[in-house]
Amino acid sequence: MASSPVREFLVTYFMPDKCYEELFVRLHFHAPCVRLVLTKAAGFWMLLDVLLAQLPQLLKILWSGSAEGLSLVSVIMQLYALSCPVVYAMANHFPLFAWAERILTLAQTLVIVFLILRYRGDTLKGLLFVLAYTCVMFLLGSYAAAKVILAMHSSSVAALIASKALQAGTNYCNGHTGQLSSLSVFLTWAGSLGATFTSVQVSASRITHTAALMYSLH
Structure with missing residues (x-):
């Protein structure tokens, strides 16, 4: 049976098959899979921030003159x-x-x-x-x-x-924001939030690996 387009998209960009089965078929809140999905989503959002965050501000200035x-x-x-x-x-x-x-x-x-x-x-x-x-x-x-x-x-x-x-x-x-683009501000804020989340995940992973290494040396 052919898989749905939604499944193809999610498995291709956000999660492995195992996580899809856990989250969407068995409806099981599998913490490692959730963290993986959130980390990948944050990465995509950070890329969107890098590419597009300044564009709404630029267009607003040009539009308003x-x-x-x-x-x-x-x-x-x-x-x-x-x-x-x-x-x-x-x-x-x-x-x-x-x-x-x-x-x-x-x-x-x-x-x-x-x-x-x-x-x-x-x-x-x-x-x-x-x-x-x-x-x-x-x-x-x-x-x-x-x-x-x-x-x-x-x-x-x-x-x-x-x-x-x-x-x-x-x-x-x-007393006002003038031509400041709310969308640019939001994209920048969301991108920063994504970067913070990713950094926390990476730091937590490093701490876990370091702790495991230290434990193995005892």
């Missing part, structure tokens, strides 16, 4: 935070397929910076910023010292948090 309410410093800090992993990957010669999707996010964020300056009447500054950013990224990825790369990589999370705090402060001072 305004960047009112957006903090330029906040977006630049976000651009820096997103650039750090890319510079780290470039400097360490990671294969392109391992980080290529982040280039799209960087491009979208860079365009947002340009549009903010453009709609403030500083088109030339925007073009110069894009040119300078591109040159700096190339130089950092090609010639920066290992300590500089590591420091950037370590500071990316702090920079991202700072960017959100700056935008929140701007919203508070303005």
